[in-house]
Amino acid sequence: MNKIGKYEFIAEPFHCDFSGRMFLGHLGNQMLNAADFHSTDRGFGMKYLMTIKRSWVLSRLAIEMEEMPAQYAHFTIETWVESAMKFFTSRNFCVSDGQGKVYGYGRSIWAMIDTETRQPCDIYAIDNGAINDWIVDDKPCPIEKGGRVKMSGNDELVRSLEVNYNDIDINGHVNSVKYIExxxxxxxxxxxxxxxxxxxxxxYVAEAHQGDKMDFYREQIADNEFCVRLTKTDLSSQKETEVCRCRLVF
Amino acid sequence: MNKIGKYEFIAEPFHCDFSGRMFLGHLGNQMLNAADFHSTDRGFGMKYLMTIKRSWVLSRLAIEMEEMPAQYAHFTIETWVESAMKFFTSRNFCVSDGQGKVYGYGRSIWAMIDTETRQPCDIYAIDNGAINDWIVDDKPCPIEKGGRVKMSGNDELVRSLEVNYNDIDINGHVNSVKYIExxxxxxxxxxxxxxxxxxxxxxYVAEAHQGDKMDFYREQIADNEFCVRLTKTDLSSQKETEVCRCRLVF
Structure with a gap:
């Protein structure tokens, strides 16, 4: 089996914004689907991991697009594992029209956790380090790696939202893509x-749940460049905890 | 070409709720996709209509489910035109596993409008009444038609939301599925x-736009049965207008 997975998608009309281009949230969702298909086909997908009480947890995601697929466009997401360490793997994405035109790229970092203790686990312990058989270290992904999102403390509370039914996925917490939206x-x-x-x-730092209030703090750090810090507040304890940080470049 | 269109989908993991069953919003979205594929393949889809300054507008949608597809399930949506009148067509849906097990059904009513005047148009004027060639009046859709949603006036304001970027689709107003969510x-x-x-x-009664405030009024009309009335308020004029009404049976 090819080390690189290649999956076809279509930019559904209702997954496109006012300009007729795909919403980044839906593109991110298709990247996560591609990651799921790729790992499942190669024996280290969520379904198998569930049977041994392990799960992949998305730790970072960076997406950089030259152009977004337009309504009804067929597009291809290629995905591959760039590297693996004991507690993290790095998985890349290339979004193209399948005929040579590249729309953009993605980079992601995943941890493996024990679903009972929620503690990180050794990725190499799975199937005698089988992940190493899938590493592709010579396919370019010419976008910057995601780093720490540094904020100066001059951020401003710009919105508060309750966590709702549609935010929560089968893991019982807010779905990774919903934060992006x-x-x-x-x-x-x-x-x-x-x-x-x-x-x-x-x-991603922590997970928000039904009943949490989400607060969005925003700071402009350069021309057309912003950071957003999202916290959750448990309504009974009133404890505020950081959930994720984002950096956006327009 | 068969009068009934049949399309395959998969219950993507991030389109499933906390219980591992598909969100109704995503299922509704796939019904609208099926409608779009069916009408496009038969020469009366949105893409063609745009060229003659016409568009389909969803007027009513009713979905009744015995069971929701579970995470990763492959499912089939069949769709067909049950009847057509001058200003409305009625389109039905059957959601099944493709092997005889029916998950549920949908019924929808569509109007055709002139995209410049926003006024209703004669559906029979398209291609000399070609819609008549596609009517299937003998396939059962054993769920109640959607009727007027009657409310007593004892509804209560339960939530107010701003219209946001992710709510708006290429038509420039809130996407039909977003109201459902x-x-x-x-x-x-x-x-x-x-x-x-x-x-x-x-x-659906009217369309909400960026900058509108949406107010949700809810009334319980029977055991496990509720109505919701959604209004929009234009923030400059402060005029409140009804956008849609829903009825939910749990």
Whole structure:
């Protein structure tokens, strides 16, 4: 089996924004689907991991797009494992039209956890380090790695939202893509008419659950460059905890 | 070409709720995709209509499910035109596993409008009444038609939301499926743990846009049966207008 997985998608009309281009959230969702198909086909997918009480947890995701697929466009996501360490693997994505035109790239970092203790586990312990058989270290992914999202402390609370039914997936916490959508919703259509999102990066820290309040703190760090820090507050304990940080470059 | 269109889908993991069953919003979206594929393949789809300044507008949708497809399930949506009148067509859906097990059904009513005047147009004027060639009046769709959603006036304002970037589709107004998601979000996970949604129906009246405030008014009309009225308020004029009404049976 090829080390690189290649999957076809279509930019569904209702997954496109006012401009007729795909929403980044839906593209991110298709990247996660591609990752799931790729790992399942190669014996280290979620379904198998569940049987041994392990799970992949997305730790970081960075997406950098030259252009977004337009309504009804067929597009291809290639994905591969670039490297693996004891507790993390790095998985890359290339989004193209399947005929040579590249729309953009993605980079992601995943941890493996024990689903009972929620503690990180040794990835090499799975099937005698089989992950090493799938590493592709010579396929380019010419976008910057996601780093720490540094904020100066001059961020401003710009929105508070309750966690709702549609935010929560089978893991019982807010779905990774929903945070992206909520963060992108901090800007309005008038802004998106004038600014194209070039790069989005998110680092996940903790998980928000039903009953939590989510607070979005935003800071502009350069021309057309913003950071957003998202916290959750448990309504009974009133304890505020950081959930994720994002960096957006328009 | 068969009068009934048949399309295959998969219940993607991130389109499933906490219980591992598909969200109704995503299922509704796939029904709308099936409708789009079916009409496009038969010469009366959105793409063609755009060229003659016409568009389909969803007027009502009712979905009644015995069971929701589970995570990773392959499922089939069959769709067909049950009847056509001058200004409306009625399109039905059957959701099954493709092997005889039916998950549920849908019924929808569509109007055709002139995209410049936004006025209703004569459906029979398209291609000399070609829609008549596609009518299937002998395939059963054993669920109640959607009727007027009657409310007593004892409804209560339960939530207010701004319209955000991710709500708006290429038509420039809130996407039909987003209203469904916002309405379902009025109940929390604790409720959904105890109650399965059996029937959802929605009648669209007007369209909400960026900058509108959406108010959700809810009334319980019977045991496990609720109506929701959604209005929009333009923030400059402060005029409140009804956008849609829903009826939910758990």
């Amino acid at each position: 909520h963060v992108l919703d901090l800007w309005d259509i008038a802004w998106y008419r004038e600014h194209r999102l070039k790069r989005f990066e998110i680092a | 916002h309405v379902l979000d009025l109940w929390d996970i604790a409720w959904y743990r105890e109650h399965r949604l059996k029937r959802f129906e929605i009648a």
